[in-house]
Amino acid sequence: MERESYKEVLLPIFKDSAISENQIDEVINIVLNSNNDPDKSKFDNNLEIMTDLLLQTGDSCVNTNTTKLNNVDYYGDLQGAVGFNQNVPRGLSERDFNRVLNVFPDICPQFLTTFSREHHMNFEDLINELSEIDYVRRVKDPLDVWNDLKQMLPDADPIYLRNQARVLSVRPMEYYEEFLKNAIEKGDYPSMQDYLIKQRKLEDLSAYTKQFTATKYLELVPNPIELFTNPERKPVLSGKEIEKSDEDFALTFLYNQFRYLRQSDIKKIFFTFKRNLTQTHHKLNFVPRAFRNPRSLIEEKECCNVNLLQEIAFLKHEKDIRHSLKVQNEKYRNALEQAKKFELLQTCACCFDDQLIPEECLFCNNNHTFCKSCVKTGAENVIGEGGTRFPCFADCSSEFDYFVLKMVLDNKIFERLCQKRQIEEIKSANLDGLETCPFCDFSMIPAEGDKIFKCGNIECMKESCRECRHISHVPLKCSEIEYDEDVKMRTYIENKMSEALLRTCWKCSRKFYKESGCNKMTCLCGAKMCYICGKAITDYRHFGASGCPLFTENLQQFHLTRILEGAEAAKNELGVNENPNKLKFDPTRNI
Structure with a gap:
């Protein structure tokens, strides 16, 4: 196969990549010089080897003096397998041919035809043989791979996916599957949001x-x-x-x-x-x-x-x-002279500049005259206060239209203003099914059955759960996710449970609890206290029929009761008893 044929295929694959045309030429020379077999049917296999070498090369330059094929015989396993011989007996039946394609969906049909003719095996033997060799893969259309990637990773940068598709289209299916698996699990690919911001x-x-x-x-x-x-x-x-x-x-x-x-x-x-x-x-x-x-x-x-x-x-x-600039200055001078001559000069109703030519004037809906500078300053003040309506600066109930504001405002500021005004109008329309992004003001009506709200605001573009209004947690349910407020509530109850278990020395404030023995406790500081009620004592007279018991028959149950009482008190403080759904993870659930 002529070198130009390889180059015609490789150049589109590595277009817009770091691989140069010189690198492609050098790799073609390396592969073709290492293979003295003139058999033209090795084109697909040569192409795959060239692609692998270029991918390994990356941003570096290939040196024909140092780059070797490491004496690896890329063609050994396929020797005589890809040649086309008109004199060999007929191969597989159409039924068996389709059955093989079902087992090996990525195999090149042309290679399968030639291979079956040369080896003349039955279906079972052919399957076993193909399982053991590195057969020639089907050449996939990069455009099809790109479309598949965009469907599987809709939030990814399409240019990034296009470049990946060009490479994956000439690699075995395992590479495609591994790429998708890593992308979905790690999510470390360039995002659609980054792409849109960059495009803007x-x-x-x-x-x-x-x-x-x-x-x-x-x-x-x-x-x-x-x-x-x-x-x-x-x-x-x-x-x-x-x-x-x-x-x-x-x-x-x-x-x-x-x-x-x-x-x-x-x-x-x-x-x-x-x-x-x-x-x-x-x-x-x-x-x-x-x-x-x-x-x-x-x-x-x-x-x-x-x-x-x-x-x-x-x-x-x-x-x-x-x-x-020269033309503009000349036009202005001529316009000023004409305005003076025909008495067309206007006065701004805000700053009272009385030398305005008609081209410098802007008007409210009641035709009050203002200069562009005053309209711009006034509009920016309204935007700074969060407003979307721009009243006339004169003693007037009218407003400035948005087409007037577009003449004086920066494009980005005007675009955000229009978005905000549009959102306000949509909300005021009280449309059925209208929802707003939890992280910005973007509003839309999601498709029925969608559990995820996909924000269309380029500066946000977050995906959120429509039920709990948090960041999307698919495939987990809302009840399986614990957020900051849930953690604080659970931690507060757990701390109260710990406090209920521990005793505090009345003298030195040391925390402790007992595992056995009587209820007359002596702290390391020497202070004595009752383990049941926590009062300071001097001897055993506190215990008996009129006081606390000297021994606790079931100490574990005693501790458990204290813990549950502490948890119940904490829940009352948090209002959980009135609204059980308020607590997502109850620390006492399995006690």
Whole structure:
């Protein structure tokens, strides 16, 4: 089989992984050079060996001089088993063929056909033989494996599952089962919540990268020229807490921007300007070329530092940004002149600024005029107090519509505001079956029969029990779970039971209890007391017909009675006797 055929299969499997194309080429060479058999039907087996080697390689580079197959004959057990010979007698009947597939569901049908023809066994012998050899597995569709994983682990990061599916699709079924078992038992895989939060963050960051527009950028960074060219500004990459990955990202940006300069020179200037990216960039614009032809581009890794991405976006698109600012200033001057000429200037009813052009005005539902700054400040104050309705600032019973607020509020703040308003409206509708997450305000109507409430709020996404309103405890029942309040109640009763069992010396407060003997007790401090009533005594005159008994016939039963009396008193204090369901685990249950 030609090397390109293996490469066409392996490249999609390890796409977006740490395995490079060079590593794939080297592994293909290793496997093919170790197998001198030109039989093309070994493709599936070779592919599995190549995949195993690449998985073992991980992030390291494969070295063709040092990587060996350890003289292992991967093909020995299958010698002559996967070749296709038109002259061999016919193999299994269709019925037996399907029976074998039922016994070995992961076996490759093509391999089974060839193997049965070459060995010409009956059904029982064939089953025994296949049980002892490492037969060729069926090549699974990674997309099918991915869909299966998403159904089994719905709360897992889908990208993580996709990458696992690419690997598991070329491994035996045991690997798939082991992966699922560990994932379900340990739950240490990246979560769907992490994925959604990351996706939202990437969407926000895309305004500075793939979806950059000068207009949108200036909305997010109103004065970039003044901000980034200020010599007194503290560089983004300054201080001891900077991430090494951020520094590498900044250097990669500079290396790609100035491909005619040596990387060592760029790095030297970068540190000379104390990692100030803007000053370094402007300096490099005047450094003479060191190469006739440009260096190759370096692949940029992911960066989540918003401030760094803002500065890099400014340096990449500085010309467009300056042009947009110039156009905006010209438009404003023209609009101001036109407004004065036609007497269209407005006055804010809050701050009384009387130089507002029409484009700067916002209105309540009764058309009172306000500037954007006042509406923004007022709305943020209402949100800070937990409100979702925004009354007019003038002497007016009207409100501001949400489309007005969207023009002045940050996208994230506005999105949370809409969610909160939506939840309030849903609750006020008194819908049958409406439930709210115990850990946030998210509300929905769960499907009938569902025992678990799955929160749809990205910042929460907790799964809770619909009966006890605690974190999901499937497969255990609510009565089998003990929470903090249950532990405190049980512990309080247990402590009272212990106190009822123990006696306290009236003189030194030492705690003790007896296992045998009479009821006249002498403490280590010398004090004497009655074990029954706890009173201080001097001799045996306390005991007798008119006092406590000198001996207790059934000391164990006496202790048990005292313990149960202590527990009963504690339950009365906690109100358990009035509401027995209040105590989930009764310490006296088995006494």
